[in-house]
Amino acid sequence: MKNLLYFFALVLLFSCETTRSYDEKNIPLEPYKIEDGFKLEVLASEPLLKAPVAIDFDAKGRIWVVQMPGYMSDMQGSEEDEPIGSIRILEDLDNDGVMDHAKIFLDSLVMPRALAHVYGGLLYAQPPNLYFVDIKDDKPVNRVLVDSIYAVDGNPEHQPNGLLLNVDNWIYNAKSNFRYQRKNGKWIKEATTFRGQWGISHDNFGRLYYNDNSRQLLGDHVLPNRLIRNKNYIPRAGVAQMLTKDQRVYPLHPTTVNRGYSPGVLNADSILVHATAAAKPLVYRGGAFPDAYDQNVFVCIPEGNLIKRNILTFTGDSTIAEQAWQNKEFLAATDEGFRPVNLNNGPDGSMYIVDMHRGMIGHHAYLSPYLKKKNEVTRLDTILDYGRILKVTHVDYAAKPIADFDVLNATELVQLLKHKNGWVRDRAQHYLVFKEMKEAIAELRELALQSENEYTQIHALHTLEGLNSLDFDFLTQVASTGKPQVAAHAVILAEVFATEENTKKAKMLFENLIAKNSPTIDLYLGSSIGKWVAVNEDVFLKPMVTLLKRHAKGVIFKEAVLSGLAGVEETVLAGVNSLTSFEDDDFKTALSNILENKKSEKVNPIFLRKSLNEDNRTAGAKMFYQICASCHGAEGQGIEGLAPPLMKSEHVADSERLALIVLHGLQGPISVNGKDYNLNLAMPGLIRNSDISDKDIADIIAYVSNAFSDNPKGVKKEKVAELRTLKPKSGAEYTLPELLEFSKK
Numbered sequence: 001m002k003n004l005l006y007f008f009a010l011v012l013l014f015s016c017e018t019t020r021s022y023d024e025k026n027i028p029l030e031p032y033k034i035e036d037g038f039k040l041e042v043l044a045s046e047p048l049l050k051a052p053v054a055i056d057f058d059a060k061g062r063i064w065v066v067q068m069p070g071y072m073s074d075m076q077g078s079e080e081d082e083p084i085g086s087i088r089i090l091e092d093l094d095n096d097g098v099m100d101h102a103k104i105f106l107d108s109l110v111m112p113r114a115l116a117h118v119y120g121g122l123l124y125a126q127p128p129n130l131y132f133v134d135i136k137d138d139k140p141v142n143r144v145l146v147d148s149i150y151a152v153d154g155n156p157e158h159q160p161n162g163l164l165l166n167v168d169n170w171i172y173n174a175k176s177n178f179r180y181q182r183k184n185g186k187w188i189k190e191a192t193t194f195r196g197q198w199g200i201s202h203d204n205f206g207r208l209y210y211n212d213n214s215r216q217l218l219g220d221h222v223l224p225n226r227l228i229r230n231k232n233y234i235p236r237a238g239v240a241q242m243l244t245k246d247q248r249v250y251p252l253h254p255t256t257v258n259r260g261y262s263p264g265v266l267n268a269d270s271i272l273v274h275a276t277a278a279a280k281p282l283v284y285r286g287g288a289f290p291d292a293y294d295q296n297v298f299v300c301i302p303e304g305n306l307i308k309r310n311i312l313t314f315t316g317d318s319t320i321a322e323q324a325w326q327n328k329e330f331l332a333a334t335d336e337g338f339r340p341v342n343l344n345n346g347p348d349g350s351m352y353i354v355d356m357h358r359g360m361i362g363h364h365a366y367l368s369p370y371l372k373k374k375n376e377v378t379r380l381d382t383i384l385d386y387g388r389i390l391k392v393t394h395v396d397y398a399a400k401p402i403a404d405f406d407v408l409n410a411t412e413l414v415q416l417l418k419h420k421n422g423w424v425r426d427r428a429q430h431y432l433v434f435k436e437m438k439e440a441i442a443e444l445r446e447l448a449l450q451s452e453n454e455y456t457q458i459h460a461l462h463t464l465e466g467l468n469s470l471d472f473d474f475l476t477q478v479a480s481t482g483k484p485q486v487a488a489h490a491v492i493l494a495e496v497f498a499t500e501e502n503t504k505k506a507k508m509l510f511e512n513l514i515a516k517n518s519p520t521i522d523l524y525l526g527s528s529i530g531k532w533v534a535v536n537e538d539v540f541l542k543p544m545v546t547l548l549k550r551h552a553k554g555v556i557f558k559e560a561v562l563s564g565l566a567g568v569e570e571t572v573l574a575g576v577n578s579l580t581s582f583e584d585d586d587f588k589t590a591l592s593n594i595l596e597n598k599k600s601e602k603v604n605p606i607f608l609r610k611s612l613n614e615d616n617r618t619a620g621a622k623m624f625y626q627i628c629a630s631c632h633g634a635e636g637q638g639i640e641g642l643a644p645p646l647m648k649s650e651h652v653a654d655s656e657r658l659a660l661i662v663l664h665g666l667q668g669p670i671s672v673n674g675k676d677y678n679l680n681l682a683m684p685g686l687i688r689n690s691d692i693s694d695k696d697i698a699d700i701i702a703y704v705s706n707a708f709s710d711n712p713k714g715v716k717k718e719k720v721a722e723l724r725t726l727k728p729k730s731g732a733e734y735t736l737p738e739l740l741e742f743s744k745k
Helices: 002-014 369-378 410-416 422-434 438-450 454-466 472-481 484-497 500-515 519-533 537-550 555-563 569-577 585-599 618-632 655-664 694-708 717-724 736-744
Strands: 032-034 038-045 052-057 063-067 085-091 101-109 114-118 121-126 129-136 139-147 161-165 171-174 176-183 186-195 208-212 215-219 279-283 297-301 306-314 319-323 331-333 340-345 351-355 388-394 670-672 675-677
Touching: 032 038, 038 063, 052 114, 052 340, 052 351, 052 388, 063 114, 085 121, 101 121, 101 139, 114 161, 114 171, 121 139, 121 161, 139 176, 139 186, 171 186, 208 279, 215 297, 215 306, 215 319, 297 340, 306 340, 410 422, 410 438, 422 454, 438 454, 438 472, 454 472, 454 484, 472 484, 472 500, 484 500, 484 519, 500 519, 500 537, 519 537, 519 555, 519 569, 537 555, 537 569, 555 585, 569 585, 618 694, 655 694, 655 717, 655 736, 694 717
Parallel strands: 279 340
Antiparallel strands: 032 331, 038 388, 052 063, 063 085, 085 101, 114 121, 121 129, 129 139, 161 171, 171 176, 176 186, 208 215, 279 297, 297 306, 306 319, 306 331, 340 351, 351 388, 670 675
């Protein structure tokens, strides 16, 4: 009866529409310092919203917001399982530029985390499910379950999120190795590279950007899925790369962070030195900032109460990032409640900031005794029931009215592909595709061939692809006349036309493109040439070798070629071995390794991971992905600058030593497989978490030992209980010498 009354109370609470009258003095912006020439505004705050974590815009430009008030509403995270999350629609009814009204679209949700306006409806994530609903009169109808294992039960810091529609018509996610698309009314789920932790973005070309806690900017050097088309090959250099080694942050004041006690985390003035909780990166594509800001990447640093700016440099086959400034940030605040967790390009060209505005943003499973003690003084846990949406504009920019995409015809949508604002171009492309506006084909073909803007041409190409209206002759024409980035997309899209009939034309095209000596064209030509080798080895092996010789030192280029050779590896290896002029032993060795992997049925793990395997190690696997994978990597490969590898580690092979590390933690230098790691970070032990039992620890060890050791050996829960009592001499975490001493006994 009590639960029933609670449910009806929630329904009553969340079914109410909220209206407020704003007084700008309610939200003082004096604690916020933004770069000269820019203006910061509050668009919405409590009581219109609470604990927002993600937003998107509908066809009319209204803001839809995901709220997650159940996350860390107290130090124990006791409301994580309560149905108190929601998705709200924010509106500006009096047209003064500030949201003054909110209404519930969906309520009684448990920890929702992402949303996207696609296919005329709303795609949203509520673990473990991914749903799609149509929208009628601002109400959800016709709900469809897209994926029942989108986000398996686990720690909310480490579950899929993002739902980013890219220029290739696929929807990508952070903390996930799957992408989604709807075709002919059916949803498609496909493997992709595993990316990041919280938030994902794309540039005008279509490359993806993301990050994790301690690495503020990661990304792929190449377009999605170009390096994973061979299931027996795992790329190492072209995807999931750190784009800058500079993790420095410059808060305006001392900040309270979870591992503030570890050497190097804070400076002598208690100022955070490096990122420890980086979140959503955003490639700015709004077209309403000065040109120097175009395609800069802004990054949320919620633990430092700031947003940083990175400048990208594109080399043709890679991307390099550099912080815009040293010793200052684009936006920083002395308000310790300011928790930017998401950034969005908006319909008006502005940058929108989702400020969760919550004191405790670290999950309770990871909270250190240091932070808990600090909280007794700072009382960060009392910063609750807040939430803001902020907008950043340039002082010289005047907002323009937003077109209602639902009423635009095909010609009007095609014209919007020329818009300066990438958000507008993305939305126009998507509407043309999902509304199947084939009446726009002629205009799209003309745009793809004649536009002065290469990004407009790319949008036109992928709109035609979405409408199934491409042909090889047309793509050949675009590739021959277009700038390098346009030619690259045309080459990729031409793969599906790799037939004997098109061999002669393709040979001429490849010769023409190779003669241009463009690193960008070469990279994607190299990634595609394997499809043509499969059709006619005699014709296409020679241009492939020409490209390989030109890029003999290009690791990413070789990955692109190797990825495209699925099914013809043996043929190509025999071909290059027969050429005395081809001396690239690294390429030959890599090709031989692929054949060995194929023979032993060893595949890239992303193609195996449908969900957690339901065997006796499942519980340990779940906890590993919840607690350990974010630092040690989903495949135990370790993460540079964060944690050493587990794969075949001597410390994993010794199950009791591993148990001591899991229980009590580890600090100081450590050697793994002969390589020294001195990360200046302490791994916290799980002994302080009363919710994790001896059986849980044993399950984790069972999974880790089985997954990453050639000689798996677990420990019983009774042994774990015994090892709990063997505490380090310091009373903190174990050191390697102490562990080795223990092993000798």
